[in-house]
Amino acid sequence: MTGKTACLIISPVTSPDPTKGGDFKFIPAHLVIxxxxxxxxxxxxxxxDKDTFHxxxxxxxxxLDNLDFVPLDVKGGQHVVGSSQGPKILEALPKARNARxxxxxxxxxxxxxxxxINTSGYAGAAERAKQCAESLSRPAAN
Incomplete structure (x- = not known):
């Protein structure tokens, strides 16, 4: 544990597309910022907690939309993956309509x-999360 507190933006859940063939198994996942x-x-x-990434x-x-595919190339345990290009994704998210x-x-x-995943509400959520993070960084009133 880092001893630091952060605020989270969590997208609606998504799962593998059953129309794409293969051995479909419903495993929900979501974006987390x-x-x-x-x-x-x-x-x-x-x-x-039972489903894990490979x-x-x-x-x-x-x-995001029609932008280039960005690799998920960082593993943060069995339940979280990220990208070394995370800042690029975060920069594009406010303008995106959806993510796959x-x-x-x-x-x-x-x-x-x-x-x-519909990302149309991301800009508002990001603003609220920024306000949340700022409030956490202020000294507590006595």
Whole structure:
């Protein structure tokens, strides 16, 4: 533990798209942005404690609207993956209408494309999270 507190922006849940074929298994995941006084961090988290991401991150990523595919290449435990290009994703999110994820879950080797996540409310959520982080950084009144 870092001893620091952050505010979170959590997207609506998504799951693999059942129309894309393969062995469909409903595994919910969502975008998570941690906002603190020192900045923001982008990640993707499984929505249950029993479902985990595969150790092989090759091919996993996020796609915002029609922008380039950005790899998810950082593992933060069994339930969280992120991107070394997180700042690029965070910069593009306010203008994006939706995000799609390409994920691999343990123990399957198959990559699954998710249903789109509507990101239209991100700008407002980011502003509220920034206010939350600022309030946490203020000294408590006696």
């Amino acid at each position: 941690s906002v603190s006084e020192s900045g923001s961090t982008f990640g993707v988290r499984t929505s249950t 150790n092989n991150l090759n091919g996993m990523g996020v796609k 994820l390409r994920l691999r879950f343990w123990p399957y080797d198959t990559l699954y494309d998710t249903l789109p």
